[in-house]
Amino acid sequence: MRVSLPVGVAGAPTVSAVIPCFNYGHYLPQAVASVLDQPGVAARVIVVDDCSTDDSLAVARALAAADPRVTVLAHPQNRGHIQTYNDGLDLVDTEFVTLLSADDLVAPGALGRAVSLMAAHPRVGMVYGQPVEFVGEPPAGDRDGGAPYTWTRWRGTEWIRIATRRGRCFILSPEVVMRTEAMRQIGGYNPLLPKSGDLEYWLRTATHWDVGRVNGRVQAFYRQHEANMHATILPSMAADYRHRLLAFRYLEGTPAAALVGRARRALAREALGVALRELDADGRAEVARELRAAAVEISPAAASTRRARVLDSRLRRGSTPGHRLRAAARDLADRARWRFWVLTGVS
Template sequence: MPLVSIVLPVYNGADYLDQSIDSIRKQDLEDLELIIINDCSTDNSAEIARAHAAEDPRIQVHDNPENLRLPKSLNEGFKRAKGSYWSWTSHDNLYRPDALRRLTETLAADKDAVLVASDYSLIDDKGTVKRLRKLSPIETMIAGNAVGACFLYRADIAQKVGGYATDLFLAEDYEYWLRLGLEGKILYLSEDLYMYRHHGDSLTSTRQADIRRMDAIVKARYLPLMPDAPKGAKVSACRQIFKFHPNTLTRLKFALHAVRLRPVIILKQLGFMKPAANPASEPKVFVIGWQKTATSSVAHALAEHGIHCHTNVDEATQMFRGTLSLSDWLHSIDAHTGLKDFPGTYLYRELEARYPDAKFILTTRDEAGWLKSLIKHVSTYGSNDLINALYGTDMTDLADSPELQATALTIYRKHLHNVRMYFENRPDKLLEVDLRAPDAYDRFASFLGDEKKLDAFPRANVIEGNPELHVKTATEST
C-alpha cells in the first residue's frame, strides 16, 4: 500500500503534462502512487500519461467516459486511491523534489491535524519563477482560500467528509478545505514546495468573475459554522458575500450580519453615524493618498516642517482582525500631529469630524506609473490581508491578471473621485499634489503656510534591486 496518493486530472494539458508528471516521479519520497484521470482530452495528453505509466508502475491512467470537469474527476481519482495521505495537482503545475516528504513529515507529526499547506512559487508559461506566494493566516480561511496550491490531507478524514462538491466548480477546493477544517487543525508549513503556473489559459486567468461568485456561495454556507473565526475575517466574508453572491436575500442577510459584528464601523462607513467632535489641541495634517502614491515621501517632508506622521499599519491590522474599534483608533490619533496610510486613507470624513481644523493631503500619480509601482510592490513583497482588504480581493496574481489590474484602477479612481467630491470648493482643507510635478514642493510648503525647508520631496520606500516588470498593464491595454 502506498503512503501517498496523488490524483492528477487532465483535460487537453499536453503542453505541460510531461513536466508535471516528471516532477512527481522525481520526488525524494518514493512511496507514492499517481492516479491520472484523462477527462476526454482531444490532444495527446492520454498518450503522454500512458508513456509515463509504461515506465513507472506507480502510475495508473483512467479515462472518463465523458467530460466530467474537475470536481467529478477528482472524486473518480480518489475512489481508486490507496494511500494514507492524499493530494492532487494540476497538469500545468510542478512539485519541488522534497515537497511530498516535507508535507508528509509535518502532517504525521501532529495527530490532531487533518491537512497541511505550504507556500509556493508563481511561475509563468515558460517556467520562470516570478515571485513567492506566502499563505494568508489559516485562521482567516473564511475570508479567502488560505490553503493555496500545495497541500496534503489525511485519507481517513477525507473518506469521512466525502468527495468534492460537484455543484461548486471553480470553488470546489476552497469548500473542501473549509469542510476539512471543521474536523481538525490545518497546519501551515513555511516552505516553498510547489510551482504554480499562471498563464492565459488557466482558470484563474479566464474565470475570475465566476470564481468570486462561487467563493461567495461557499462563504455563505460556511460562515454560520465558524463562530470562532476572527471578527475581521468574518466581516470581510460578509462584504464579499454582499458584493458577489447571486441571491439578493442572501446578500442582505450577510450585510446585516456585518452590521451586527461591527455596528459602529459599518454604520459610520455607510454614513449613518459620526464620531463626536473632539477638536485637537493643535492642527493636524492627514495624508490620505492611495497606496503607492508617495505618501511616505510626504511624511518625511512633513517631519522637516515639525509635523510627525504616525504610520498606522499596526492599527490597520488590528482593525482588520477585529481587535481594535474605530473609536479606539480615533482616540489613538490624539497623540500625533499627522497620519498616513490605511485606514486613514478612507476614513477622512471621520477624521475631519473629530479634528475640524485638520488639513488633508491627497497624493496622486499618473495611472500607468501608479499601476506599475503597485505591481512591483506586490511582486516583491507579496500580497497580504491589508492589501486584499483595500482592493476587496486577493491581489497575489496582479502582475499576470488584466482583470485584477482593472479592479485596482477602478478602486484607485473611485478614491480620487470621492475625496475630490468631499472637499469640493474647499481648497484651504485639501492639497492635491503629484510629487513628480516641478512645483509640487512649493505648493506643499504654501499649503502648510510655512517657508521651504527642503529643495524637493525626499524619496522613501523605494524598492531597490527589482528590475521593472515587463507586464502589459490594464492602462496599456486600453
C-alpha cells in the same frame, strides 16, 4: 497557533498524486516527474483524463507504460473538473494524497516535508506551504521560502477564524497534501461549487482536523497562462466574491456558523477596497460599480460604511487629485501583505 522545528519520519510514507487532465497533455510529463522524483516517500500518480480532445490520453498512457507507479483513468465523456477530481480521489489507497493540476508542479522535497509534519502530529489532516507562480519554463533547482524552515500548526477552528476574519482563501491548491483518512472522512469536492470548491474543501477539512504549514520552503509551482482554469471559469472579480461567499456558507451547518457573518463583512470590505483600487488605477467605473453591488449583496450593511461612502463620492466625481499616490500606497500595503503571507501562510 504553534510553531515548531521539523523532525524526520522513518521509512518512506506512501503518497498518491491525483492529476486531473483536460487538454494539458503537453504539461503532463513535467507534472508526473515532479511527483515521482520526490525523495523520502513512495510516490504514485493517478492521471484522470476528462475526455481530452488533444493527445493527453496518449501521453498519459505512455507515461504509465514507462513506469508502473503511474495509472490512468480515462473518462469516456467529459464530466467536468469536480467529478474528475473525485473520481481520482476514489482510487487513492495510500496514506497521504495530493491533488495536482496537470499544469502545476510539486517542488523538490515538498511531499516528504508535508508528510513528516502529519506523521509527527496525528491531528493534522492537511498541510500546505508556499507556492511560487511562474510563466513559461518552471524554476530550476530547489528553492527556499525566504524564512527559516519550521512548521506551523493551527487548531482547525483557529484556522477557520482567521479565514473568516479575512474572507480569503490562503491556498492556491497544488501546495496541499492531505491525510487520506481526512479526505475519506470529509468526502469529495462539492459539485454544486465548481468555482469555489477548493476554499470550501479546506474549510470542511479544518472543521474536523487541525491544519499545518511548512514554512521556509517552496512546496509547489503554480503555472500562470491564459488557459488557467481559474481565469476561464470566473467572469469577473465581483463573481469571485460571490462564489467565495458560497464556500463560506458551508460553515452555516457547523459549530462555526456564527463566523459566516464575519466572512460576509470581510468579503464586502475587500470588494469595496478593490473597487477603490480600480478607480485609483484609472480603471473602469463599471467594474467599480459591479464590485460595490456585490459587496452590498453579500453584506447589506456595507452600503453604510465609510468605505462605501468614499467609493460613491469617487464614482460621482471621477478622478481626483492624489489618486496615483493612493494607488502607490495601496501597492506598498499589498506587498507587505504578500510578504506576510509568504512567511506565515495567512494574510
